[in-house]
Amino acid sequence: MASSQIGIIKIPVDGAWDIADLRNLSESLSETYGLFYPLVVSDEETRERLQEFIRKQFWSGDIQTRHFGQRLYRNIPSDDGLKLKSFRYSSPGMMELSGVLMVLLLLSRVARSWIATGSAGIDLWKKVDDFFAKRKQLRKPAKKFEMNDELADNSDAARDLVYDVGKLLGFDLASCNTLINVMGNPISALKYLVAAAVEARKLADLQTNGLLVLPKSEEPISIQGPQTLQKRTRDGVPVERTRRRRRVADPEDEGGMGA
Helix, strand or coil: CCCCCEEEEEEEECCCCCHHHHHHHHHHHHHHHHHHHHHHCCCHHHHHHHHHHHHHHHHHCCCCCCCHHHHHHCCCCHHHCCEEEEEECCCCEEEEEEEEHHHHHHHHHHHHHHHHHHHHHHHHHHHHHHHHHCCHHHCCCCCCCCCCHHHHHHHHHHHHHHHHHHHHCCCCHHHHHHHHHHHCCHHHHHHHHHHHHHHHHHHHHHHHCCCECCCCCCCCCCCCCCCCCCCCCHHHCCCCCCCCCCCCCCHHHCCCCCC
16 A cells, blocks of 8 residues: 555656666666655655664664665555656657656755755765774674763764755755654765765765766655654664754755755
8 A cells, every 4th residue: 555645757868878887777766765754754654664664774784885775675665656657768768667656756955956066076976985984893883782981072063964964955054953863863864875876876976977867846846754863772772962063053954855
């Protein structure tokens, strides 16, 4: 039974497609759809089940987790799954995809945001790499990890990067805060954004290479989840505790993805 509004998006396609491009398209669509679906699905039971799944994964899982989005995708109710309605390859051609409309718009928006950043994002991704390079214990921490002053400091640093990376990918400040609450802590949220960016880049590259044009939409997209951070002790997911004052909302952040 479908739990969310199903919609269809039309994606113009053109250029010299090959098998590798089709593989990247298939992998990226299933990965990003699986990663973003738990953030916007309207059915509360399904949302809580999948969000609990990603909380465990992005705390104890390695930063280089691959194909986790496809695992999530296989747990999506069949009626809410991504379906290829048509693919007409000509000059120009057209692809029609059906699925949960908010997920389709979200994955498109993140990929388009990646394109818009251009070379400006290089320094930021270097900061993310440096963050985990200097904190190797956070790349794949033990399932039971006690909160202490060092971890609290690391959470503060990760929170700042979540805001910066989130903005780079088209999320506003409110959405970043909700994402942190969904993931349980800023470190997990940062890992999640890295995984989402890796897969969204494949879609972005297809557009940059002139093979397709992702739809653009200014419709607000609300991330569903706890608005305040709740105490989490199950399976060792740490309680978030930070001493640094939360960043004041920038007026330019308003109207982004909207939570």
